[in-house]
Amino acid sequence: MSEITLLKYRIPLNVPNILSLYRLLAFPFIMAMILMRMELAYAIFLFISLNTDVWDGWIARRFNQRTAIGARLDSLADIGVYIAALTGITVFKIGEIGEDAWLFYVFVTCYIITILSPLIKFRRIQSFHLYSVKITGWMQGIFFILLFFLEFYPVYFYIMVNLSLIAFIESLVIQLILTEMRSDIKGLYWVLKERKKPHG
Numbered sequence: 001m002s003e004i005t006l007l008k009y010r011i012p013l014n015v016p017n018i019l020s021l022y023r024l025l026a027f028p029f030i031m032a033m034i035l036m037r038m039e040l041a042y043a044i045f046l047f048i049s050l051n052t053d054v055w056d057g058w059i060a061r062r063f064n065q066r067t068a069i070g071a072r073l074d075s076l077a078d079i080g081v082y083i084a085a086l087t088g089i090t091v092f093k094i095g096e097i098g099e100d101a102w103l104f105y106v107f108v109t110c111y112i113i114t115i116l117s118p119l120i121k122f123r124r125i126q127s128f129h130l131y132s133v134k135i136t137g138w139m140q141g142i143f144f145i146l147l148f149f150l151e152f153y154p155v156y157f158y159i160m161v162n163l164s165l166i167a168f169i170e171s172l173v174i175q176l177i178l179t180e181m182r183s184d185i186k187g188l189y190w191v192l193k194e195r196k197k198p199h200g
Helices: 015-035 039-062 068-122 131-149 154-177 188-196
Strands: 003-006 009-012
Touching (some): 039 131, 068 154
Antiparallel strands (some): 003 009
């Protein structure tokens, strides 16, 4: 299998990694669309990036193409998509969110904390891929599509944000428990279950 070297890491060029690389390469162009106030083009390209995030994980699991470097690459690409999405919402749609904007900023703050804390503790980006984060990631993607292509639905927004905050808390608790960074963890239940197993 062919591969490329990126920042000293050798990355196999399988389909999931190519999709993750696409998200990374698309990130600066999507941010440029925000700066140029190209809302429709921004929304379309962000939607494409959201779709690649869905497919790369499914393909990696379905065809047994999961690798440690692939998980880290996927997480890095996800951070780029989050930054682009949150920035775009702030620039283009914060007025539509209106008086509920404070809850959006709580969401942003909690997300930043979950990104910075593993960098401080482990000197690495987080690549847990928790079930709760995957589920709320789907909900966040749907929220983005509704907001940019239809309208703002407050009830859905409240549900999405609160479930996302629970997922962020789960991620932080796992970070506190672990002594070294690991990839592809299902959730806190499985981490605690593993800790209870007798050693030796």
